[in-house]
Amino acid sequence: MPVPALTADLHRSISEIDPAVWDGLKGDGNPFNSHAFLESLEQTGCVGEDSGWVPHHLSLSDEAGTIRGVMPLYLKYHSMGEYVFDHSWAQAYERAGGRYYPKLLSASPFTPVTGTRLLSPEPEVRAALIRTAVQLCDTNGLSSFHLNFPTPDEWALMGEEGLLLRQDQQFWWTNDGYQSFDDFLAALSANRRKVIRRERRDVQAALSLKIHSGRDITEAHLDHLHAFIEDTYDRKWGSPYLTRDFFSVITERMRDQIVLVFAYDGAQPVAGAINYRGGDTLYGRQWGARVDVPFLHFEVCYYQAIDYAIAHGLSRVEAGTQGEHKISRGYLPHPVYSAHHIRDRALREPVARYLAQERAAVAAQMTEYAAELSPFKARDQT
Numbered sequence: 001m002p003v004p005a006l007t008a009d010l011h012r013s014i015s016e017i018d019p020a021v022w023d024g025l026k027g028d029g030n031p032f033n034s035h036a037f038l039e040s041l042e043q044t045g046c047v048g049e050d051s052g053w054v055p056h057h058l059s060l061s062d063e064a065g066t067i068r069g070v071m072p073l074y075l076k077y078h079s080m081g082e083y084v085f086d087h088s089w090a091q092a093y094e095r096a097g098g099r100y101y102p103k104l105l106s107a108s109p110f111t112p113v114t115g116t117r118l119l120s121p122e123p124e125v126r127a128a129l130i131r132t133a134v135q136l137c138d139t140n141g142l143s144s145f146h147l148n149f150p151t152p153d154e155w156a157l158m159g160e161e162g163l164l165l166r167q168d169q170q171f172w173w174t175n176d177g178y179q180s181f182d183d184f185l186a187a188l189s190a191n192r193r194k195v196i197r198r199e200r201r202d203v204q205a206a207l208s209l210k211i212h213s214g215r216d217i218t219e220a221h222l223d224h225l226h227a228f229i230e231d232t233y234d235r236k237w238g239s240p241y242l243t244r245d246f247f248s249v250i251t252e253r254m255r256d257q258i259v260l261v262f263a264y265d266g267a268q269p270v271a272g273a274i275n276y277r278g279g280d281t282l283y284g285r286q287w288g289a290r291v292d293v294p295f296l297h298f299e300v301c302y303y304q305a306i307d308y309a310i311a312h313g314l315s316r317v318e319a320g321t322q323g324e325h326k327i328s329r330g331y332l333p334h335p336v337y338s339a340h341h342i343r344d345r346a347l348r349e350p351v352a353r354y355l356a357q358e359r360a361a362v363a364a365q366m367t368e369y370a371a372e373l374s375p376f377k378a379r380d381q382t
Contacts, residue, residue: 029279030115032108052077069120083112107148158339171331192375199295228288280315
């Protein structure tokens with residue numbers, strides 16, 4: 001059935017769009033493209049003029065005024081907080097006299113998690129969202145338009161629409177019907193079982209671990225969590241992207257989807273991580289610690305997540321970006337995607353050549369990792 005003429009609108013705040021309309025169009029259980037998550041980022045100043053993430057959310061409406069599709073969209077003045085790295089493209093373009101920023105980006109800010117970017121159940125509308133964003137980029141003289149961490153089907157459509165395709169990898173744990181952590185360990189080689197048991201034993205001999213979720217989460221927990229994250233960012237990267245207020249707002253709005261893992265030295269919290277439940281998946285996000293205990297990161301972020309997923313019948317744990325060390329702990333490589341429209345042919349053509357080589361290299365590395373580093377017995381998870 002042909003789609004009627006569609007009218008495009010840009011929204012400087014997601015609050016201009018009815019939450020029921022937005023969430024009704026998104027079609028997946030991912031928490032990070034929900035109206036509540038994106039609005040919480042705006043309301044607490046994590047995104048906006050001061051952060052260099054300026055909302056320009058795109059909607060397409062039919063002649064009756066009914067919104068048929070939406071896209072989370074930002075005008076970006078830098079490439080921070082994206083986890084798809086185009087800094088070298090920006091530097092090359094600007095050395096050649098071009099202006100790379102601002103650019104258009106469809107993403108969930110600060111969140112390297114695969115999820116729907118073209119929010120519509122209608123294939124024609126999804127294609128129209130891509131074309132409209134490309135047109136916005138070109139007619140406003142912007143350097144580029146990017147979509148980070150789309151679903152595989154969306155990625156394929158973006159390629160059909162002429163965007164440049166990029167592939168990377170993350171490391172996810174898959175629940176193969178395990179009834180307990182010991183069941184999971186039984187699927188591993190004897191050496192890996194021994195190492196993981198020792199790692200868990202050493203941490204649990206020094207600290208106690210506890211899950212806080214739902215109504216159990218207090219403002220005191222959030223104070224500790226933000227302090228842990230802030231301390232870790234201070235030591236490694238600088239200031240954290242998410243404000244303390246964000247954690248209060250998002251907990252109030254999405255409390256039933258939030259799972260905190262805390263480590264305690266006696267009664268004192270000393271480390272913690274925040275996870276989100278969505279559909280059949282547990283998503284690990286930020287973590288931090290104020291003590292230096294060997295293997296603490298693995299216990300708080302990986303093993304406790306596996307315990308929780310098994311206990312709650314979840315199919316997968318996505319533990320964030322990077323980290324080949326996750327493989328030996330049961331988190332195997334999975335592809336993740338991005339797509340890119342570059343207006344200037346002088347930049348587009350070398351980037352296209354680079355991405356072709358990069359896709360082949362990533363695919364080869366994933367195969368090598370699965371074959372040589374997998375901790376599983378001969379019948380590996382896929």
